[in-house]
Amino acid sequence: MSERPETADEQRDLAEPDQPEGAPEDVEELDEETRERRNLALAQVRTFGDPVLNSVASPVESFDELLLADAEQMIAIMRDALGVGLAASQLGVMRRLLVFQAGPDATPRAIANPDLEWASEQTAEAEEGCLSLPGIVVDVERALHARVRGQNMQGEPVLLEASGLEARVLQHEIDHLDGVLTLDRTSREQRRAARRALREERSFSPEDIAEPAGAEA
Numbered sequence: 001m002s003e004r005p006e007t008a009d010e011q012r013d014l015a016e017p018d019q020p021e022g023a024p025e026d027v028e029e030l031d032e033e034t035r036e037r038r039n040l041a042l043a044q045v046r047t048f049g050d051p052v053l054n055s056v057a058s059p060v061e062s063f064d065e066l067l068l069a070d071a072e073q074m075i076a077i078m079r080d081a082l083g084v085g086l087a088a089s090q091l092g093v094m095r096r097l098l099v100f101q102a103g104p105d106a107t108p109r110a111i112a113n114p115d116l117e118w119a120s121e122q123t124a125e126a127e128e129g130c131l132s133l134p135g136i137v138v139d140v141e142r143a144l145h146a147r148v149r150g151q152n153m154q155g156e157p158v159l160l161e162a163s164g165l166e167a168r169v170l171q172h173e174i175d176h177l178d179g180v181l182t183l184d185r186t187s188r189e190q191r192r193a194a195r196r197a198l199r200e201e202r203s204f205s206p207e208d209i210a211e212p213a214g215a216e217a
């Protein structure tokens with residue numbers, strides 16, 4: 001079944017996915033080993049202020065053992081970090097390679113040279129975390145449905161039709177390969193507050209900004 005969602009409930013499920021890359025909110029509740037593994041993984045991920053995060057990655061041209069090894073390492077780091085996606089540029093490897101796993105039961109996949117071929121006009125706003133922005137969550141509007149063309153690790157063409165969280169993760173990771181962060185996609189107000197929090201090594205989420213009364217329009 002791959003029909004577009006019809007009911008309000010289904011729409012809401014797609015509109016409010018779990019955070020693409022971010023940590024579970026109850027990190028403190030993880031067992032010690034999981035937390036330690038997560039910390040080791042996160043230590044390998046470049047964070048805000050590192051120029052690689054603002055740089056455009058180059059196309060993958062060689063589909064060799066090295067690429068496969070990179071993809072496997074990225075999947076391991078993504079899983080240990082409890083993330084659902086990771087772009088090579090987040091590790092300082094400036095190649096157009098991403099991995100994703102939209103949900104704990106999904107099979108992790110690696111896509112080289114991903115291209116957002118089509119994005120639905122229908123969008124949804126949701127909170128997004130990012131492994132490169134520790135403790136930071138901002139609202140990001142994304143297309144609800146997306147079609148991504150790319151190549152597998154053997155260089156064969158692949159086509160992904162994604163919705164909801166999966167579509168969001170793919171858009172987030174392709175952004176990384178273009179040097180774009182969630183901070184570039186959120187409101188000016190949230191961007192400013194999030195940047196301040198990063199400088200001061202605090203966490204930030206949209207709830208931290210008090211909504212002025214009657215600002216819902």
Ligand SMILES: [Zn+2]
Pocket residue numbers: 021129130131132172176
């Ligand atoms: Zn990210």
